[in-house]
Amino acid sequence: MSVAETEPVEGELPGWAVTVVDGFATYLTLERGRSLHTVRAYRGDVERLLATAVADGAQSLADIDARTIRAFLAREYARGHSSSTMARRSSSVRTFTAWAEERGYVPLDPAAVLASPKRSRALPSVLRVDQAAAMLESAAVAADDGDPVALRDRAMAELLYASGIRVGELVSIDQADFDPRRLTVRVMGKGAKERTVPYGIPAQRALDDWLTDGRPHLVTAASADALFLGRRGGRIDQRAVREAVHRMVRRVPDAPDISPHALRHSAATHLVEGGADLRTVQELLGHASLATTQIYTHVSVERLRATYEQAHPRA
Numbered sequence: 030m031s032v033a034e035t036e037p038v039e040g041e042l043p044g045w046a047v048t049v050v051d052g053f054a055t056y057l058t059l060e061r062g063r064s065l066h067t068v069r070a071y072r073g074d075v076e077r078l079l080a081t082a083v084a085d086g087a088q089s090l091a092d093i094d095a096r097t098i099r100a101f102l103a104r105e106y107a108r109g110h111s112s113s114t115m116a117r118r119s120s121s122v123r124t125f126t127a128w129a130e131e132r133g134y135v136p137l138d139p140a141a142v143l144a145s146p147k148r149s150r151a152l153p154s155v156l157r158v159d160q161a162a163a164m165l166e167s168a169a170v171a172a173d174d175g176d177p178v179a180l181r182d183r184a185m186a187e188l189l190y191a192s193g194i195r196v197g198e199l200v201s202i203d204q205a206d207f208d209p210r211r212l213t214v215r216v217m218g219k220g221a222k223e224r225t226v227p228y229g230i231p232a233q234r235a236l237d238d239w240l241t242d243g244r245p246h247l248v249t250a251a252s253a254d255a256l257f258l259g260r261r262g263g264r265i266d267q268r269a270v271r272e273a274v275h276r277m278v279r280r281v282p283d284a285p286d287i288s289p290h291a292l293r294h295s296a297a298t299h300l301v302e303g304g305a306d307l308r309t310v311q312e313l314l315g316h317a318s319l320a321t322t323q324i325y326t327h328v329s330v331e332r333l334r335a336t337y338e339q340a341h342p343r344a
Contacts (some may be wrong), residue, residue, distance in 0.1 A: 032186065041078060042079055042080060042083065042098040044089075045084060045089060045090070046076075046079040046083065047079075047309060049090055049129070049134065049295075050072060050075055050076055050079065052132070052270075053071075053072070053125055053128055053129075054068055054072045056074075056128055057071060057124075059282060060191070061220070062220050063220070064089050064197070064219065066197075066233070066320055067219075069323075070117065070121070070172065071121040071124065071125070074117065074118050074121035074122065074125075074229075075121055075122070075125045077101070077105070077118075078093075078098070078101050078122055078125070079093075081097075081100070081101045082097050082101070082102065085097065085100070090129055090134045090135055091134070091135055091136070093126075093135070093139060094139045095115075095139045095142050095143060097139070097234055098122055098126070098139060098143060099143065100139055101122075102115065102118060102119060102122070105118055119143070122140055123140045123143075125140075125143060125260055126138045126139055126140040126141075127140070127141075136318040147328070154285050154287055154294070155287075155294045155295040155298045156158070156278075156285070156291070156292075156295045158280075158299055158302075160281050160283075160284045161190055161292075161299070163280075163281045163284070164186065164189065164277050164278050164281050164284065165183070165186060165187060165231070167277065167280040167281065168182060168183040168186050168187075168277050169235075171183070171277075171280075172235075172238065175243075176243075177242075177243040177246040177247050178243075178247075178260065180235075180238050180239045180242060180243030181239055181243050181244070181257060181265075182273040182277060183235050183238075183239070183274070183275075184232075184235040184236050184238070184239035184243075184257070185199060185273060185274075186212070186235075186273070186274065186277055186292070187228075187231055187232040187235040187236070187266075188228060188232050188236065188298050189274075189289055189292040189293065189296075190232075190246060190292050190295065191228035191229045191231070191296070192214065192226045192227070192228045192296070192313070193226070193293045193296035193297055193310075193313050193314050194214075194216050194226055194315075195218070195219075195289075195290070195293060195302075195315075196267050196270050196288075196289040196290060196292065197267060198216040198217065198218060198273070199216075199257065199270060199289070200257065200264060200265055200266060200267055200270060201216070201217055202214060202255075202256045202257070203253075203254040203255060203256060204240070204254050204255075204256050205254055207236070207256075209233060209237075210234075211227075212227055212228055212229065212230070213225050213226060213227050213228070213232055214218055214228060216315075218315040219315065220317075221316075224312070224315050226313060227313075239257075244256075244258060245269070247260065247262050248260070248262055249262030249263070251263045251321070252264070257270075258267055263333060267289075270289050271288055271289055274288060274289045274292065275277075275285065275288075275342060281344070293314070297310055297313075297314060297322070302315070307319060307322050307323060310322050
């Protein structure tokens, strides 16, 4: 999340606004099953809307109409936010006002008449197949001396690339979630939706090495059944995974400095390039909509074009 997305709300909200925001956050958590990250982002967006409305004279939620919302979004756009941030701002407000109408805070949903901004579909950064192989090979070499952290990093990278799971899903995995016989792992995705994801033999070998020779050296009373552990023995956090991926990919010449999410992009892109159908990739990634998965066909076409222009004498 960028700095612009996390900037603080100016001024304190009045009591009625705080009560409404708290109720909305509870709804997102308990009824919609949204993640802590999503709840925090939506809450911040709504707090900014209400702060703007209060500054313009609103004394209750009923004072907020479509004109208020348009003015708020226009001001946010003028602050230089990206199109993806503005799309999320709009989504947050729409979800909030629909909830407010359902709860009786407003007689009609004031955002229902607003047009939805288009989110830009920037192509994600991905590794080439040879770069992904080189990164995993270098991780294996680093783990040859039996260092527990190196064994862990190799296992995390193999699993991220093999399964295409999100980093938030990776850090939540327990040992009991694995089925080594079937080479599958159970993960909890967005919206508290559980799915079972396959992975390959190289990932299983890396996991076996980590569980046998790495994890026992880091385990503490705080470890519980967590699969991947931090240096102090607790469940690893997402920041440590990102640092590990950056560390591993830096060993590969000319490779982009990717994040764990880019390993997910890379896995999906390589599946599509290898002939996997979009429905299968959708199920693997846990996308609610096939439209989200279709970006990987765009990535493949762009890479095909780049290769053609580089290699064909008449390009």
